[in-house]
Amino acid sequence: MSVQQVLTGLQRAWNAGDGSAFAELFREEADLVDVVGRHQRGRSEIARQHRRLFENIYRGSRNEFRLLDERELAPGVLLAHTSSTLHVPAGPRAGETRSIQTVIVQDGLITAFHNTMRSDFAEFERGA
Structure with a gap:
């Protein structure tokens, strides 16, 4: 599976609120930093945590993933940078959140995924 296919699968699973399908795109021993x-x-912990999110603060949310760049680190191992825009309809996280991710895909499944929220640097410098 290509990185783009993995992202399409993540987006489809997220938008369906399916934590198990989301986790199926990760290797059994994968690491995810949210x-x-x-x-x-x-994979089982990633599924459990995402099922919980989809039942609670991200219920009914929609996520859009975009591939920014990718490069091969070794045969069958790709490093990718992606971005996402999360739309949450209600609750404590209601609104839009933009994030950027570092993803390692090995033989078509995610080995490592690090997700970071984006914020305005000027606000960060002011301590807001």
Whole structure:
């Protein structure tokens, strides 16, 4: 599976609110660091955490993933940078959140995924 196919699968699973389908795009021993810095290790933990998110703060949300760049690190191992725009309809995270991700795809499945929320640097410098 190409990086673009993986992203399409992530987007489809997210938008369906399907944590198990989301996790199926990760290798069994994959690592995911989410936007608040929680480290999730293993496909089953990634599935569990995403099912919980889709049942709660991200219920009914829509996510759009875009490939920014990719390069081969070794045969069958790709490093990609992606961006996403998350639309949450209601609740404590209602609104739009933009993020950027570093993703390592090995033989068509995600080995590592690091997600970082984007914010305005001027606000960050002011301590806002």
